[in-house]
Amino acid sequence: MAKILVVCESKDGKLNKSSKEALSAGRSLATESGGELHAAVLGTAGEASAAEAGRFGAKKLFSAGDSSLDAYGTEPWTAAVKAVIDQASPDVVLFLGTSAGRDLAPRLAARLGVGVASDVDRLEWADGKLKARRPVYAGRAFATVLVDAKPAIATCRPNAFSPSESGDGTAEVVKVDFTAASSKARLVSTESTTGGEMTIAEADIIVSGGRGLKEAANFSLIRDLAHALGGAVGASRATVDAGWIDHQHQVGQTGRVVSPPLYIAVGISGAIQHLAGMSSSKHIIAINKDPEAPIFKIADLGIVGDLFEILPALTEEVKKAKAAH
Amino acid sequence: MNSVVCISQVPDTEARIKIAAGGKTIEEAGLKFIVSPYDEFALEEAIRLKESKGGEVVVLTFGPDRAAQALRECLARGATRAMHIKGDSGAIDSLGIAQILAAAIRTLEYDLVFLGKMGVGTDNSLVGPMLAELLELPQVNVVTKLELGDGKLTAHREVEGAEEVIEASLPALITAQKGLNEPRYASLKGIMAAKKIAIDTKTPADLGLNEDELFNKRVVTMTLEMPPEKSPGTKIDGSDPAAAAKKIVDYIQNQAKAF
Ligand SMILES: Cc1cc2nc3c(=O)[nH]c(=O)nc-3n(C[C@H](O)[C@H](O)[C@H](O)COP(=O)(O)OP(=O)(O)OC[C@H]3O[C@@H](n4cnc5c(N)ncnc54)[C@H](O)[C@@H]3O)c2cc1C
Numbered sequence: 001m002a003k004i005l006v007v008c009e010s011k012d013g014k015l016n017k018s019s020k021e022a023l024s025a026g027r028s029l030a031t032e033s034g035g036e037l038h039a040a041v042l043g044t045a046g047e048a049s050a051a052e053a054g055r056f057g058a059k060k061l062f063s064a065g066d067s068s069l070d071a072y073g074t075e076p077w078t079a080a081v082k083a084v085i086d087q088a089s090p091d092v093v094l095f096l097g098t099s100a101g102r103d104l105a106p107r108l109a110a111r112l113g114v115g116v117a118s119d120v121d122r123l124e125w126a127d128g129k130l131k132a133r134r135p136v137y138a139g140r141a142f143a144t145v146l147v148d149a150k151p152a153i154a155t156c157r158p159n160a161f162s163p164s165e166s167g168d169g170t171a172e173v174v175k176v177d178f179t180a181a182s183s184k185a186r187l188v189s190t191e192s193t194t195g196g197e198m199t200i201a202e203a204d205i206i207v208s209g210g211r212g213l214k215e216a217a218n219f220s221l222i223r224d225l226a227h228a229l230g231g232a233v234g235a236s237r238a239t240v241d242a243g244w245i246d247h248q249h250q251v252g253q254t255g256r257v258v259s260p261p262l263y264i265a266v267g268i269s270g271a272i273q274h275l276a277g278m279s280s281s282k283h284i285i286a287i288n289k290d291p292e293a294p295i296f297k298i299a300d301l302g303i304v305g306d307l308f309e310i311l312p313a314l315t316e317e318v319k320k321a322k323a324a325h
Numbered sequence: 326m327n328s329v330v331c332i333s334q335v336p337d338t339e340a341r342i343k344i345a346a347g348g349k350t351i352e353e354a355g356l357k358f359i360v361s362p363y364d365e366f367a368l369e370e371a372i373r374l375k376e377s378k379g380g381e382v383v384v385l386t387f388g389p390d391r392a393a394q395a396l397r398e399c400l401a402r403g404a405t406r407a408m409h410i411k412g413d414s415g416a417i418d419s420l421g422i423a424q425i426l427a428a429a430i431r432t433l434e435y436d437l438v439f440l441g442k443m444g445v446g447t448d449n450s451l452v453g454p455m456l457a458e459l460l461e462l463p464q465v466n467v468v469t470k471l472e473l474g475d476g477k478l479t480a481h482r483e484v485e486g487a488e489e490v491i492e493a494s495l496p497a498l499i500t501a502q503k504g505l506n507e508p509r510y511a512s513l514k515g516i517m518a519a520k521k522i523a524i525d526t527k528t529p530a531d532l533g534l535n536e537d538e539l540f541n542k543r544v545v546t547m548t549l550e551m552p553p554e555k556s557p558g559t560k561i562d563g564s565d566p567a568a569a570a571k572k573i574v575d576y577i578q579n580q581a582k583a584f
């Protein structure tokens with residue numbers, strides 16, 4: 001009977017989207033093997049997630065309620081998750097593909113002497129071992145790896161697993177003893193770089209602008225559409241390098257790799273390094289005036305036309321449709 | 326201020342990837358190899374520290390014979406020494422690599438260890454934190470700005486929609502993100518000078534490691550496959566913006582089901 005532990009992240013007592021995705025991925029593994037799903041939620045608000053974690057199928061919620069764990073920090077979180085693992089002895093530990101999860105999973109794995117399959121988009125069992133698929137070469141190939149260790153550790157690629165509730169009841173809270181030790185690093189401050197705008201990391205819809213926008217001010221056309229759709233603003237590197245928009249928005253090999261359910265590329269040619277960051281999006285729409293633009297090769301719906309004419313019309317049409325919805 | 330920079334040699338990001346016979350690795354014949362792009366930011370930062378504060382920059386890689394070329398490039402840009410641990414970097418998992426790098430770094434004197442935030446190609450983002458753990462160093466991952474103080478550093482790290490400012494004691498480990506600096510090109514003088522520097526070449530066994538415990542352990546690649554060919558989508562004429570807008574919204578609602 002395999003035990004699957006998901007190391008979740010919560011804010012104001014609510015699990016984030018990546019946690020729900022990872023819990024859903026973990027539940028499939030648990031169901032397949034007749035095993036059990038557990039969640040770990042660190043920090044003083046951890047226990048507040050028991051009902052929500054339960055709804056996503058977790059039977060137990062391990063909480064280490066120390067205030068040193070309220071904000072993410074490599075050293076306290078590594079020690080706390082290690083304490084949870086010592087107590088829960090899971091066969092598989094899933095981490096989120098967030099900046100915290102990606103910082104934490106490899107550090108913890110090295111402490112345990114086990115390996116990690118990172119950024120996985122599929123998980124299954126093969127002869128009692130964890131088999132994971134992960135995009136490599138910026139999505140130009142897929143590697144299937146076998147993780148042969150106890151626990152087997154993986155980080156889940158954002159948007160790869162769909163969050164689904166199991167309808168189960170509240171998870172049983174298990175308190176884990178944890179005392180903070182001194183840390184060699186400390187968080188001094190956190191400064192928002194998006195001015196409260198939605199980030200491309202977790203957005204379901206991304207509207208990205210490229211050099212076709214001609215100048216910085218025209219990013220307002222992208223923002224208008226993104227806001228109408230309730231999505232986030234992305235950008236090609238050419239626009240970031242030109243100083244039209246902050247690097248936080250850059251999609252691609254040297255920006256962020258995203259795979260939202262819907263990606264709209266506007267005035268972006270579709271260079272291989274841009275495709276590397278978005279080609280695994282579920283639905284891709286491209287607007288470009290050049291019918292030969294490479295972006296059309298991967299677009300599900302391509303519109304050959306002038307973005308300055310199409311975007312305003314599209315934003316209006318989206319607002320109308322939303323109002324009627 | 327002494328730095329160690331761990332670099333990996335990877336296929337050029339523009340390269341066309343083909344799967345080799347056996348279906349587990351890529352075909353290397355005809356591929357151009359480069360220093361992994363994020364490692365260039367790591368190297369540049371270390372060279373700048375050397376220039377402002379003195380000290381050494383040791384570049385370190387674990388990889389096959391061809392990886393020596395990547396070390397030469399780093400020497401040409403200003404690294405002062407190079408260490409090449411030879412072995413098949415295709416048959417080892419990230420913890421194995423981190424164990425080799427840790428063993429090599431333990432033979433050096435250092436204040437800072439630099440890596441890239443991700444080795445381009447295998448796209449793991451694992452070696453940095455693993456190495457920090459093995460060397461018992463504080464880590465700051467995905468760094469876009471670095472300042473050094475007395476016995477400590479202040480680093481800005483990129484997280485979702487925000488920047489964290491982290492203070493850590495030295496020695497420490499940093500993984501570099503784009504934006505940290507603008508890497509320089511090698512000068513002709515640098516290239517000539519680099520030729521005179523001997524690369525310190527070793528095997529994992531020379532470092533006291535048991536090779537049987539390093540290779541094909543823990544995380545093993547079963548298959549490598551190309552993604553299924555995507556069937557071309559629909560292309561429509563956008564010369565009538567209103568009509569095009571209607572078609573797009575129809576797609577968003579009925580195909581993508583986005584609202
Ligand atoms: C190592 C490396 C890493 C890189 N990493 C990244 C990365 O992370 N992300 C990234 O995006 N790029 C990256 N690049 C850069 C990449 O190669 C391209 O240069 C870049 O993506 C081009 O941006 P673009 O599509 O906005 O501009 P362009 O290629 O100039 O394309 C502009 C497009 O706009 C269209 N257009 C112009 N006017 C209109 C109009 N009125 N209406 C509609 N369409 C119009 C044009 O037809 C054209 O297709 C990287 C490059 C290298 C070498």
Ligand SMILES: Nc1ncnc2c1ncn2[C@@H]1O[C@H](COP(=O)(O)O)[C@@H](O)[C@H]1O
Binds near residue numbers: 361386422426439
């Ligand atoms: N074989 C290697 N030799 C030296 N450094 C490496 C090696 N592999 C990875 N690294 C370093 O670890 C970073 C992250 O790589 P990865 O975890 O593979 O994505 C890289 O940017 C390099 O700095």
